[in-house]
Amino acid sequence: MMAAVRGLVVSGLNAVRSRTFLQWGRLNSVAAVFFCSAAGSHEEKLKRRQAEVMSRGLPKQKPIPGVKHVVVVASGKGGVGKSTTAVNLALGIAASHHVKAVGLLDADIYGPSIPRMMNLKGNPEVSDGNLMIPLVNYGIQCMSMGFLVEETTPIVWRGLMVMSAIERLLRQVDWGELDYLVIDMPPGTGDVQLSISQNIPISGAVIVSTPQDIALLDARRGAEMFHKVNVPVLGIVQNMSVFRCPKCDHETHIFGADGARQLAVAMGLVILGDIPLHINIRETCDAGKPIVVSDPESSEAKAYVGIAQQIISRVSK
Structure with a gap:
């Protein structure tokens, strides 16, 4: 009886060894073919593989109902006039006869x-569809979080609460039918930027920067x-490309000259336009x-209107 059991075990082990060696042989053959055929494109395939791994688990992009184009206005750092630019660009886009x-x-x-x-002040009303x-x-x-809290109330939230708020602002607003939705992004390259970029299809991003070297470093990261x-x-x-004196119109390059243009050339991008540092814009x-x-x-x-027209033409291509 024991001899019979040993025989079955041995025969089973031999079968496993045979299958294992066969599989290794096949793997080695496949590997040999792979490395021979991919010698010149190994790096490209590795990059594709890394991209596939990085994309796993990411949410599928869903368009915002009724919105044709989403344009984000972003900057690598704060204090470069991003929100002022976003507001005036939205108004400039709306001034187009085609929008x-x-x-x-x-x-x-x-x-x-x-x-x-x-x-604008006050709380937004809620539609019959709870939007x-x-x-x-x-x-x-x-639409802004500023409509939902008092102007002087600090928002002391951790990341998960911020992401929940962004999701609500994206998905629980009744925008109706829009040709363009301009999103004023927070400064930096963190959770909010990634969440918006991965959740909705974006027609294009506009990077705002001053000509200053420090601002340009962050703009490049953005x-x-x-x-x-x-x-x-x-x-x-x-x-803030140039300071124009409101009394004599004398121009001074406070933050440097043409720094953003040089960055655009280095990155293969275009300069959409220059906005001067003028008191009228701030006031x-x-x-x-x-x-x-x-x-x-x-x-x-x-x-601003000239930049808005460039955005429209580039998005519509």
Whole structure:
């Protein structure tokens, strides 16, 4: 009896060994063919493999109902005039004869500034479908965390709460039918930027930077981040490019000259336009009357409108 059992065990082991050696032989053959045929493209295949691994578990992009194009306005760091640019670009896009409706989403949870710049206050109403209805001024539909909390109330939240808020701002707002939704992104390259880029299809990103070297370093990181998540970068806006004295019109390059242009050339991007450092831009936004609507014939307003036209042309290609 024991001899019979030993015989079965031995025969089983031999069968396993045979299958194992056969499998190893096949694997070695496959490996040999693979390495011989892929000698010249190993790095490319490795990059594709890494991209596949990185994409696992990411949410599938779902468009926002009724929104044709989403344009994000971003910067690598704060203090470069990103929100001012986003507001005036949204108004500049709306000024186009080919555009019927534009929305503006303030995605800066910790420091929402769109309510003041767009002169809007109050809580949004809720539709029959339990969606928040955007507040409207100057023909622009706006949504911001600033409508949901007091202006002076700090938002002391951890990451999960911020991500939940972003999801609500993206998915639980009744935008209606929009040709363009401009999103004012928070500064940096963190969770919010990644979440928005991975959750909704984005037509393009606009990078805002001053010509200063420190700002340009962060602007480059911002552009590289969008490249990594497959969001097309429409170009760079060189903000505060020159100080223009309101009394004598003398120009001074406070933050340096053409730094953003040099960055654009190095990265193969385009400069969408230059915005000067002018007191009218700051005063009008602080007063809730952005310069594109309060002084449309000024050279500053025309600069924003010209950039907006470039965005429209690049998105529609």
